[in-house]
Amino acid sequence: MEHTNSNFIRDIIKEDLETGKRDYVITRFPPEPNGYLHIGHAKSIILNFGVADEFNGKTNLRFDDTNPLKEDIEYVNAIKEDVKWLGYEWDGLFFASDYFEEMYKKAVLLINKGLAYVDDLSADEIREYRGTLTQPGKDSPYRNRSVEENLDLFERMRNAEFGNGEKVLRAKIDMSSPNINLRDPVIYRISHATHHNTGDKWCIYPMYAFAHPLEDAIEDVTHSICTVEFEDQRPLYDWIVENCEMESRPRQYEFGRLNLTNTVMSKRKLKQLVDEGYVDGWDDPRMPTISGLRRRGYTPEAIRAFCHEIGVSKSAGTVDTGMLEHFVREDLKLSTPRTMGIIKPLKVVITNYPEGQVEMLEAEINPENPEMGTRQIPFSREIYIEQDDFMEDPPKKYFRLFPGNEVRLKHAYFIKCEEVIKDENGNVIEIRATYDPETKSGTGFTGRKVKGTIHWVEATQAVPAEFRLYEPLILDADSEDANEEDAKSFLDHVNPNSLQVVNGFVEPNMKDVKPQDKFQFFRHGYFNVDPKDTTEDRLVFNLIVSLKSSFRM
Numbered sequence: 217m218e219h220t221n222s223n224f225i226r227d228i229i230k231e232d233l234e235t236g237k238r239d240y241v242i243t244r245f246p247p248e249p250n251g252y253l254h255i256g257h258a259k260s261i262i263l264n265f266g267v268a269d270e271f272n273g274k275t276n277l278r279f280d281d282t283n284p285l286k287e288d289i290e291y292v293n294a295i296k297e298d299v300k301w302l303g304y305e306w307d308g309l310f311f312a313s314d315y316f317e318e319m320y321k322k323a324v325l326l327i328n329k330g331l332a333y334v335d336d337l338s339a340d341e342i343r344e345y346r347g348t349l350t351q352p353g354k355d356s357p358y359r360n361r362s363v364e365e366n367l368d369l370f371e372r373m374r375n376a377e378f379g380n381g382e383k384v385l386r387a388k389i390d391m392s393s394p395n396i397n398l399r400d401p402v403i404y405r406i407s408h409a410t411h412h413n414t415g416d417k418w419c420i421y422p423m424y425a426f427a428h429p430l431e432d433a434i435e436d437v438t439h440s441i442c443t444v445e446f447e448d449q450r451p452l453y454d455w456i457v458e459n460c461e462m463e464s465r466p467r468q469y470e471f472g473r474l475n476l477t478n479t480v481m482s483k484r485k486l487k488q489l490v491d492e493g494y495v496d497g498w499d500d501p502r503m504p505t506i507s508g509l510r511r512r513g514y515t516p517e518a519i520r521a522f523c524h525e526i527g528v529s530k531s532a533g534t535v536d537t538g539m540l541e542h543f544v545r546e547d548l549k550l551s552t553p554r555t556m557g558i559i560k561p562l563k564v565v566i567t568n569y570p571e572g573q574v575e576m577l578e579a580e581i582n583p584e585n586p587e588m589g590t591r592q593i594p595f596s597r598e599i600y601i602e603q604d605d606f607m608e609d610p611p612k613k614y615f616r617l618f619p620g621n622e623v624r625l626k627h628a629y630f631i632k633c634e635e636v637i638k639d640e641n642g643n644v645i646e647i648r649a650t651y652d653p654e655t656k657s658g659t660g661f662t663g664r665k666v667k668g669t670i671h672w673v674e675a676t677q678a679v680p681a682e683f684r685l686y687e688p689l690i691l692d693a694d695s696e697d698a699n700e701e702d703a704k705s706f707l708d709h710v711n712p713n714s715l716q717v718v719n720g721f722v723e724p725n726m727k728d729v730k731p732q733d734k735f736q737f738f739r740h741g742y743f744n745v746d747p748k749d750t751t752e753d754r755l756v757f758n759l760i761v762s763l764k765s766s767f768r769m
């Protein structure tokens with residue numbers, strides 16, 4: 217597969233192998249199954265699988281499922297599907313919860329070494345005692361419990377003798393460390409909750425900071441790649457691996473997370489959009505989730521090409537969504553058939569075309585990829601054009617249809633607008649036109665020129681279709697960072713016009729399209745056959761991306 221542009225992590229791995237610091241490479245992608253994967257996760261997946269692949273290493277898919285309240289098997293299954301769809305095969309498939317017994321033993325080991333203690337302080341008190349960047353922390357009054365007392369209490373925590381929050385287990389490190397993460401971090405908490413994998417077997421659960429290094433070490437991961445927020449946790453990561461006497465010595469490396477303009481990516485916010493009905497599920501085509509992008513019509517190839525182009529660095533930064541769209545267009549350009557679709561129909565009757573006659577016209581399937589051949593499209597006395605391609609009273613430089621003007625119908629003839637039919641309210645409901653048989657497309661007619669070319673669909677055989685047109689779900693470019701603090705305020709930035717549904721017509725040869733088939737509708741853009749709502753007698757097209765791009769590489 218393709219390799220990422222700039223990538224300092226690849227350089228580190230290469231050096232580790234060349235200098236003999238490592239003999240092999242094992243990476244992991246460790247999602248928490250508390251939501252669906254999004255495009256930010258794709259960056260992490262592509263990085264982890266990509267570097268391992270490049271150096272003949274292995275990559276595990278590991279579910280970091282240590283928080284039973286938020287996790288669900290639905291998410292586990294969706295994550296597996298998305299990783300596969302992106303084009304990756306994991307070596308091992310693991311659940312952190314399968315290591316709970318081993319983690320428990322390691323916690324007991326820490327207690328025995330005098331490196332962990334049971335604390336009765338409340339969560340608020342622990343926060344208060346922890347101090348700040350400029351102020352050292354204070355010891356908990358329970359910090360000097362004996363090993364015996366700690367062993368007894370920790371076992372009783374496991375045996376459900378205490379309620380949620382009554383006690384925690386903390387690593388005993390240094391309450392005055394300049395790194396706040398080392399001020400006796402909590403490593404186990406009580407949570408009486410049913411776990412999607414271990415059921416009711418446990419009522420104490422390891423904290424991320426304790427569990428993650430152990431998971432990596434148990435799987436013999438060599439390079440544990442995470443995002444920069446975890447940089448300050450690295451000393452704790454190393455402390456846990458060392459003091460728990462793990463045989464394997466994984467090392468943590470951090471890279472900048474992906475942010476996109478007009479996009480929120482925190483799973484908490486995405487879940488809120490789903491739960492509060494702003495979108496039609498996690499796979500709504502407006503969502504930045506992998507399943508949403510798939511349903512929208514994005515391809516794994518385009519997502520991978522985008523991630524390779526942005527590269528991997530230490531800093532985060534926000535990437536223009538237009539760049540992702542650019543790669544989608546690039547990928548679809550040569551592979552998608554061209555077709556004509558009318559999204560807001562206006563009937564045109566060609567009065568000098570013989571009644572009852574239908575002729576078949578030949579049209580290229582993809583002028584940029586002639587190997588795709590040609591298709592046959594019917595033409596007759598009645599066609600549909602776009603409402604937007606007609607104006608009764610046009611401004612200067614309007615070259616489409618207006619009374620007395622002549623335009624070219626793509627793949628067909630010149631037609632001239634002769635008469636405008638209106639309903640009782642004055643709305644234009646039909647155009648009467650004449651055609652010139654001499655001007656048939658492909659005959660080399662040069663007698664006169666027209667300035668406008670418009671698309672159309674023959675009316676009697678046209679297939680009704682629903683078109684879903686999208687705008688960004690989030691209105692402001694920097695929404696993710698700006699509103700990180702306030703969950704409510706980000707909802708104020710949801711675009712009320714992010715979805716527009718219109719009903720029109722497509723060419724008759726589109727009758728048998730299948731879910732996820734992709735097309736370029738002439739002058740409109742790329743569309744995907746919606747896999748969820750398309751049925752035998754209902755055809756739904758999702759706008760993947762428009763033709764025009766404001767983005768320049």
Ligand code: ATP
Binds near residue numbers: 475
């Ligand atoms: P969120 O903050 O959205 O809930 P998370 O980081 O908690 O995401 P995890 O399921 O823990 O989600 O993520 C799995 C992996 O994907 C982690 O290694 C994480 O660093 C990485 N990841 C998550 N979001 C991004 C992003 N925007 N860019 C790059 N990597 C990401």
Ligand code: MG
Binds near residue numbers: 248
């Ligand atoms: Mg996480």
Ligand code: MG
Binds near residue numbers: 483
């Ligand atoms: Mg999270």
